[in-house]
Amino acid sequence: MSAKSANTATPAEVKTAVEGFRLWPGAFDAAAQADLVAEVFARLDQAPLYRPTTPGGRPFSVRMSNFGPLGWVSDHGGYRYQATHPETKRPWPQIPQVLLDLWAATVGWPAPPDACLVNLYREGAKMGLHQDRDEADLGAPVLSVSLGDTAMFRIGAAEGGRTTTLKLESGDVCALTGPARLARHGIDRVLEGSSRLIPDGGRLNLTLRCAGA
Numbered sequence: 001m002s003a004k005s006a007n008t009a010t011p012a013e014v015k016t017a018v019e020g021f022r023l024w025p026g027a028f029d030a031a032a033q034a035d036l037v038a039e040v041f042a043r044l045d046q047a048p049l050y051r052p053t054t055p056g057g058r059p060f061s062v063r064m065s066n067f068g069p070l071g072w073v074s075d076h077g078g079y080r081y082q083a084t085h086p087e088t089k090r091p092w093p094q095i096p097q098v099l100l101d102l103w104a105a106t107v108g109w110p111a112p113p114d115a116c117l118v119n120l121y122r123e124g125a126k127m128g129l130h131q132d133r134d135e136a137d138l139g140a141p142v143l144s145v146s147l148g149d150t151a152m153f154r155i156g157a158a159e160g161g162r163t164t165t166l167k168l169e170s171g172d173v174c175a176l177t178g179p180a181r182l183a184r185h186g187i188d189r190v191l192e193g194s195s196r197l198i199p200d201g202g203r204l205n206l207t208l209r210c211a212g213a
């Protein structure tokens with residue numbers, strides 16, 4: 001299915017080496033990317049980016065916030081979803097409509113997402129290989145939008161074994177579905193300065209999930 005709602009000239013889904021890992025390169029055109037970045041930063045005024053820590057107490061290199069009824073957080077209490085920002089204690093802002101439309105146009109899951117994690121990568125930030133498994137229903141897909149600097153994304157099967165690396169560029173959309181829902185994945189590095197989309201530079205990643213029951 002095309003991601004027409006993302007304001008594009010019918011982006012095509014491309015085949016990848018990992019079954020269930022779906023990729024729509026250039027799903028957002030330049031104008032749609034700029035609109036989305038503006039919408040995201042306006043919402044971040046209400047829910048500022050912050051640097052979470054791992055349950056063991058190490059700060060993430062990525063700065064984070066969330067939109068939607070539930071937001072992913074991490075601290076000494078573990079990984080979980082909660083309805084409020086850990087620092088401001090306020091509810092997260094709403095998920096932008098364009099992202100809800102994108103979800104409906106791509107992954108075809110009957111329920112809308114209730115969580116949108118916002119990741120900002122700057123100054124060498126990266127994300128180690130991991131699985132997304134803090135959601136109540138691990139059958140629901142995970143959909144992610146890349147904006148700004150290009151990322152080197154690594155992905156491999158849930159069980160382990162060899163991994164594949166591919167570039168995620170600004171405007172690309174990808175999804176972990178079906179057999180790839182629990183795929184191990186991470187961001188090895190971000191190619192600093194490869195895009196001028198984000199004010200003050202960097203890479204923004206928006207990840208939509210069905211987190212609650």
Ligand SMILES: O=C(O)CCC(=O)C(=O)O
Nearest residue numbers: 117119132144187205207
């Ligand atoms: O930044 C990305 O593209 C991946 C982010 C991710 O895997 C996560 O937040 O769980």
Ligand SMILES: [Fe+2]
Nearest residue numbers: 130131132185
């Ligand atoms: Fe992830």
